[in-house]
Amino acid sequence: MRQRTRTGVRGPLVMLVCLLVRSSCAQNAAQFVTWGDNAMAIEDYYGASKFYTRAMEMEGGRLELQWKYAEAGRLSNQYPEAAAMYEKVYRKDQGRTYPDALRWLGEMYLCAGKYDEARKTWLKVKQKARDKQGTTAIRADNALAGIALAKEWMAEPEDVTIEHLPEPVNSYDSEFGARTGPDGKLYLTSLRGAINADDEVIDSAQYVARIFHSDTTAGAWMVPQATDSIQPGVSMANPAWTPTGLYLASRCDPRRPCRIVIGRGVEERSLTGLGEAQSTQPMVANFQGKETLFFTSDRVGGAGGLDIWLADFDGDRVSIVRPLGPPINTPGNESCPYYDADQGKLYFSSDFHPGSGGFDNFMSRDSAGTFTAPVNLMYPLNSPANDLYPTFDLKTRTGYFTSNRVGSLAKKGATCCNDIYRYHYPALRLAQRDSTGTVRAQDSLPGEAPTVAEKRITSLREKLPIRLYFHNDEPGPRSRDTLTALTYEATWRAYRALRPDYHRAWQGDTTAIEAFFRDNVDAGLARLNEFTTLLRQALDEGQRIELRVRGFASPLAESDYNARLSLRRISSLANQLRTTQGGALRPYLESGALRLVKSPFGEDRSATGVSDRLDDLRGSVYSVGAALERRIEIEQVMDAGAGAQSLSAPLTLDMGPLLQGMERTDTIHVRNDTGTPVTLHGAQLDCDCFRVQVPDEPIAPGTIVGIHVTFTGRLRPGHVSREAIIPTSGGPAILRLTITGTVIPH
Incomplete structure (x- = not known):
């Protein structure tokens, strides 16, 4: 999610002065540390990392400061940066002052997908653990098992179609906890706030989590609508419904722990019987012959951290509150319960059971009131980053989950922010590692095995979204045409040739711009080329495929102009597909076997916080924020035959x-x-x-x-x-x- 910044804090102003007159501020490294500590106290972890970075530029070798930066990086999901700093801390300290440095280094390597480095680190953690039956040693064993499993899963991915929901459902803020409501609409929670000049969310009474709903019209997602009015300082999240249609949600007030409430608006009231401890993420289902509340809590009596709890549900009150216990709950964190009564299965998230990194999604069967050992839902449903809030509908073999994996919408690093993803199983195969270390599978849903065609579509969808970037007003500047004769690769070459102009605009501070060209512009073309190879294979095998392409533009021109500009950019992609690989795809485009569905948006879909001033070329043309908006996206691959x-x-x-x-x-x-x-x-x-x-x-x-x-x-x-x-x-x-x-x- 975007990071908060307190209004009225003098830090940004002083930082600006230091940048202008750096020598006069050299003695103020301690002040930056103080600002970083204050940011940590209000859970602005990304902001804290920025302050600690400034302090390290002045006193880079100080161990305590390096530890602070590593912690801020971990808590703001900056996995590679946190790993690098934990490694420095451990190399210097050897665990004397900061005994958790080695474990957190192992976790960060996992979340970054660096499995070889993670394995070496966790072996060392296990070797150094004093209590071989303690929490640290158990976590090391689980991490090592997860690394072995993750490598196997990635070598032979599950037959699962993963769809990153496009804007406007997802945004550059944070979206999580999607569920389908009784009315068939998609309900989700989002943090969406005002943005300051530094592209940070302003911490105010308006910056709270709210529940939204969205639906599709003619295959396109509608702009999410808030289900309730803002209550200053109060976050509402995690909507849920009982089998009889009663509405529940989480209410989080800074003055007290999160509560589960029932009803909306003037009818909203706290659910009686849960006491004063934190209670959140409600799910009510028919379980063992009665309506039962599943929820998440860190209350006394659990296994440690967050745990999943149960309670008998009766109208607006609950009774017999108890932890789910082993084998589900662990000394780590278990959360996001979703019980499917049709299957008798519990879906949930955990950061302690063997997994790919961070939180993974799991499933456990109800066996006469006792749950079986959790089964990891595997790659690609799980990733090295955090994967949470799993849901599943047996009738459609479709569900939703939340992830900050690479590919989510992000401006604060590739894994900063949560987005909503949808998945679909043609057939479900699950695996777990038993006590002997053997991988055993297999929990197949009824249905046929996936065909070659389904596997090919799955492979194409796993490459999405493919984002292709353009220089301002290109191709065809100042034109009102909707077509161009240029291929995308031609526009890419011209764009890269303008890098010196971007360097001059930022007066030598080119780190962010270089990273943008490397990680976005160049990577986008490389992903397109890989995608095209798979696309040709599918078409050669006789499939009919539809690509849905959406256009965006930075807000320098009127929306009507930007709509045409987006169409020109999509036209360059069509030309690229028509000419690539010696024109191999041209016959498919001409016959209709390959089809591009164009959805140009223009400025209406551009992100907030990007300058639209003609006299501010540095901000409106040459900034990374503006450059990120000038793109088209291949966001969906549709099997035209199946549809x-x-x-x-x-x-x-x-x-x-x-x-x-x-x-x-x-x-x-x-x-x-x-x-x-x-x-x-x-x-x-x-x-x-x-x-x-x-x-x-x-x-x-x-x-x-x-x-x-x-x-x-x-x-x-x-x-x-x-x-x-x-x-x-x-x-x-x-x-x-x-x-x-x-x-x-x-």
Whole structure:
């Protein structure tokens, strides 16, 4: 999440003075340490790391300061930086003053995915542990088992489709705890606050966690809406529902521990029976014949840290509060309980059981009221970073989880911030390591084994999102065209050639800019090339694939201009796909087997805190914040064959934004599921705004074909909805195709 900064604190002003007149402030390293300590006290760990960094520039070799920085880095999820500093502390101190340095070094190596270094470190931790049956030794054994498992999982990933939910559901703040509500909407918790000039969240009564809900329209996520009004200083999180529809949530007030409340607004009241200890993350389900509350607490009586607890639930009160106990709870932290009564399985998160790093998601079976040994949900559902809040719906084989893994939206380091992810199992295989060290599997859901096609789609989706970056107003500066003749690689070469301009804008302080070009611009093209190779394999095997591409732009121009700029950038990607690998993908693009669905956004989707002033080129053009906004994203890979519509039902096609006066053709894929050959005989419309081209040949049973729909450009701006009537023989008498979109002035 973004880090808080206290309003009224003089630190940023003094820091600016020190930067301008550094020699006069050399004696003030202690002041930076004090500011860092104050930031730690209010849990602004990222801010603390910045203050400690300034102090280390003046007194870099001081052991106590290095320890403080390592702790701030760990708590703000800066894994590589924290690992480097813990390593320095341990090398100097050998555990005399800071006995936890070696263990935290092992944890940071795990979270950074540096498994070889992590193994060496944990072996040393185990060797040095005085109590061979104590918490540290047990954690070392679990970490070593997790490292071995993680390597196996990554060598042969699970057949799980992972989807990083796009903006506007996720943001550059922090989103977590997604669950589907009784109304079918997605509910989640988010921290979203005002941003200052340093791109930090201002700590105010308005910067609190709130519950939002979102839904999809025509396949696109809507902007999340808050479910409640802000209560100054009070965070509301973790929405849940009982089987009978009662609403619960966590209420966190800085004056007291978090409470579980029932009801909303004026009907909100504390759940009776939980006492004064912290209680959060509610989940109510039918368990052992009665409604039971699962929740998270660090109250007395647990195994240590956070634990999962149970209580009998009765209306607005609970009774018989008890810890879940072993084998679920450990001396570490267990949280985020989700009990699926249909399967009799508990899903939860833990940072102590054997895993990939940080928190991992686990599953345990209910066996007559006793839970079995936890089973790790494996890679790619789990990653080296934190993975939390697992949910699962057996009917759809789909669930959600929260992660700060690399690829989440972030401006404070690659793993700073939590985002919502969705996953889908074609078939579920779980593994765990037994006491002999043998990996045993296997908890398969009913259903067929994944096909080669499913595996290929899964491999493509694991590469997402692919973010491709552009210089300001490129390609085609000051143009109102929606197409370009340039490939993305051509724009990339031109962009890299402008690095000296970025260096000059920042007067030699080029660390952040160089990191941006290395980790974003260059890495984006490399990921695109890897993705293209997999894409060609899938298409060569006969698959029909749809890529959903979304455009963004920094806010220097009006939204209408930025929408066209985003389309030009998406056009450069289309040109890249058309020409890459000797034009191998061109036939698939021309036949409709490969299709780009364009969703340009413009400034409306650009992040807050980016300058839109024409007289501030340093901030609006050459800053990393502005550069991060100038991008397009391949955000979804759809199996067009799997998504084909039935010839037995009405057809729909949403063409999205349409430019007045500009032709555009989209394809709808349909499957003949009638059992007999079907012939389509043209299409009848009440206007010349669309043309519909149907296949000439009969459609054999089970076959998927494309119907091509062309917008002619002959419509006024605004929303459009037209119905095409398609006469048939061999199937239903007619097909009805509803075409929708929004016409934009050109």
